[in-house]
Amino acid sequence: MNLFQLLNGVTFAALLFIVASGFTLIFGLLRIVNLAHGALYLLGGYFGYSIASWSGSFALGIVGAMAGIALFGILLEGGLLRFVRGHELRQVLLTVGVAFVINDMALVIWGGDSFTVPVPDTLMGAVQIGPVFYPKYRVFVFGAGVAVFLLLWLLMNKTRLGVMIRAGVDDAEMVEACGINIRRIYLWTFLLGAALAGLGGVIGGAYLSLYPTADAEILVFSLAVVIIGGRGSLPGAAIGALMVGLLNSVGQVMFPELAYFVIFGPMAALLAFRPLGLFGKSV
Amino acid sequence: MSSVLSSAVRRSSPRATFAWLAGTLALLAILPAYLPTYHVSVLTQILIFGVFAMSIDILAGYAGRTSLGHGAIFGTATYVVLYFVSTSGMPLYFAIPLAVLAATLVAAVFAVLAIRTTGVYFLLLTLALGMIVWGICLRWSVVTGGENGIRGDVRPAVIGDSRSFYYVTLICCTALTYAMVRFINSPFGLTLSGIRDSAGRMRSLGYDVSMHLFIGFVMSGFFAGLAGALYAMFNNFVSPSTVALTQSVTGLLMAIVGGVGTLFGALIGSFVMITLENFVSYYTQRWPTVLGLVFIFTMIFAPAGVLGTIRALRARRGN
Numbered sequence A: 001m002n003l004f005q006l007l008n009g010v011t012f013a014a015l016l017f018i019v020a021s022g023f024t025l026i027f028g029l030l031r032i033v034n035l036a037h038g039a040l041y042l043l044g045g046y047f048g049y050s051i052a053s054w055s056g057s058f059a060l061g062i063v064g065a066m067a068g069i070a071l072f073g074i075l076l077e078g079g080l081l082r083f084v085r086g087h088e089l090r091q092v093l094l095t096v097g098v099a100f101v102i103n104d105m106a107l108v109i110w111g112g113d114s115f116t117v118p119v120p121d122t123l124m125g126a127v128q129i130g131p132v133f134y135p136k137y138r139v140f141v142f143g144a145g146v147a148v149f150l151l152l153w154l155l156m157n158k159t160r161l162g163v164m165i166r167a168g169v170d171d172a173e174m175v176e177a178c179g180i181n182i183r184r185i186y187l188w189t190f191l192l193g194a195a196l197a198g199l200g201g202v203i204g205g206a207y208l209s210l211y212p213t214a215d216a217e218i219l220v221f222s223l224a225v226v227i228i229g230g231r232g233s234l235p236g237a238a239i240g241a242l243m244v245g246l247l248n249s250v251g252q253v254m255f256p257e258l259a260y261f262v263i264f265g266p267m268a269a270l271l272a273f274r275p276l277g278l279f280g281k282s283v
Numbered sequence B: 001m002s003s004v005l006s007s008a009v010r011r012s013s014p015r016a017t018f019a020w021l022a023g024t025l026a027l028l029a030i031l032p033a034y035l036p037t038y039h040v041s042v043l044t045q046i047l048i049f050g051v052f053a054m055s056i057d058i059l060a061g062y063a064g065r066t067s068l069g070h071g072a073i074f075g076t077a078t079y080v081v082l083y084f085v086s087t088s089g090m091p092l093y094f095a096i097p098l099a100v101l102a103a104t105l106v107a108a109v110f111a112v113l114a115i116r117t118t119g120v121y122f123l124l125l126t127l128a129l130g131m132i133v134w135g136i137c138l139r140w141s142v143v144t145g146g147e148n149g150i151r152g153d154v155r156p157a158v159i160g161d162s163r164s165f166y167y168v169t170l171i172c173c174t175a176l177t178y179a180m181v182r183f184i185n186s187p188f189g190l191t192l193s194g195i196r197d198s199a200g201r202m203r204s205l206g207y208d209v210s211m212h213l214f215i216g217f218v219m220s221g222f223f224a225g226l227a228g229a230l231y232a233m234f235n236n237f238v239s240p241s242t243v244a245l246t247q248s249v250t251g252l253l254m255a256i257v258g259g260v261g262t263l264f265g266a267l268i269g270s271f272v273m274i275t276l277e278n279f280v281s282y283y284t285q286r287w288p289t290v291l292g293l294v295f296i297f298t299m300i301f302a303p304a305g306v307l308g309t310i311r312a313l314r315a316r317r318g319n
Helices: A002-029 A037-055 A059-083 A088-108 A135-158 A160-170 A172-177 A183-205 A214-229 A234-256 A256-273 B014-034 B039-065 B070-087 B092-114 B118-138 B162-185 B186-195 B199-204 B210-234 B247-260 B264-283 B287-303 B305-318
Strands: A126-129 A133-136
Touching: A002 A037, A002 A133, A002 A135, A002 A160, A002 A183, A002 A214, A002 A234, A037 A059, A037 A088, A037 A183, A037 A214, A037 B039, A037 B070, A037 B092, A037 B199, A059 A088, A059 A183, A059 B287, A088 B118, A088 B287, A126 A135, A126 A234, A133 A135, A135 A160, A135 A183, A135 A234, A160 A172, A160 A183, A160 B287, A172 A183, A183 A214, A214 A234, A214 A256, A214 B118, A234 A256, B014 B070, B014 B162, B039 B070, B039 B162, B039 B186, B039 B264, B070 B092, B070 B210, B070 B247, B092 B118, B092 B210, B118 B247, B162 B186, B162 B210, B186 B210, B199 B210, B247 B264, B247 B287, B247 B305, B264 B287, B264 B305
Parallel strands: none
Antiparallel strands: A126 A133
């Protein structure tokens, strides 16, 4: 594997982290496996594509997609999931239904063609990294992943909301008993997780392009990241994303047609020893 | 956790159940003579997916482990039949056992990894495993034909017309349903229900919980594989959508709509969902949206399903 492929793996890992961090936050605190996360990613990408094409501004596309998907997240959490609160399996299956509806509606609006979110001129071209010329946009994707990690780390470790989220991951009932409105924290977390899916959609939409099954593909990668990293753990998501990203890169070079299988091996090996993932805690 | 879906409800008397079953079977045997060919094939599909949904219910309703990977097990069998029959001309009576074996092996791999987990983790794992199978079917185009899938004349000429194939399916499905009922009510099947209710208690009674769950999963996969092999003959075509998440969740939804933990409910669910699909597809192409909405409404308003609700109502009246 050469440096170029290694960089590709790291870039993909950064995108995966952005998507999977939102997923793992929701999973960790609300105990909801949000299978609509992939659909939110794709919808975010389409929002970003439409806004960026219409306004000519990539930044506006990102902001618009994040806001739009965050709104979707609020509707999903406050409008639907509240009816099945406390029933893990019903919640999961409900999000499957939501994913179907979102995907089908996206197909109606944007059709089955493949789109690429337009990237600003400043991110076009390549930069030299050591001996290879690497696309600037991919460097940007990597930077975005690192930035999201740092911001989330600050949020979780240095703010009041972060403290409450972390406490909620460990024991939601106790947090409630302390007089904190856990419902509002649920809503904020869901909003944040959804916004991250939207962000991932725009960034990924310019990198991997958007098409009707893109949601399922990113979802299976995110699931692998979370299964490896463990429920609700940001460092877990980062390590999981790096593992999955690099393995995927290796897999695509060495066994192009079985790349999916390459992420499966380590996941299986890990599960044999730690069924709850690297940083997972039992509920 | 699963008790949420499979609410413990009183069973109706064996005689009433038998009367219902005999009536249904008689109806299923007579009906095709008066139905147009198209409806006969819809009925065939209902039976095949009924078996598939029942195989999911064995795990979800009795072992208390909801799988989102059964579509992949079902589809593996379909792929194997179509691949060997259409590319290497293998006779069907070799291809079908091979396909069921392949599906059972896939189920065994899933089982080894998934049985250590419960609840939502089990769901997550089976989902991820199922999606890996989907990814392979989509990308390994040399073997699977990629997005185009594999087409082939699998169904033998003897049962080429839809009526005779219907009767073959009916016989197979009746036998499989009987086998599943026997499996569930066998001493082994009862241990699965015991594990669902309290794994810890079963362990302290001396049962090897992991081994029982493993066997339960593999048996469930075996039945799903048989349904998948039947589907190969029904459809003469397979594509990645046969192993996709949609397949797994549709099967699960059938089991839930009918009533998880009722086994026969899965047949009702299959009837409801496939009839609905045909009805909706006649008017609009937005079946996935309707499917999604059915999912959402079922989860919010009727998680016990048709049979579960009937039994709950009857139990309430009985008290």
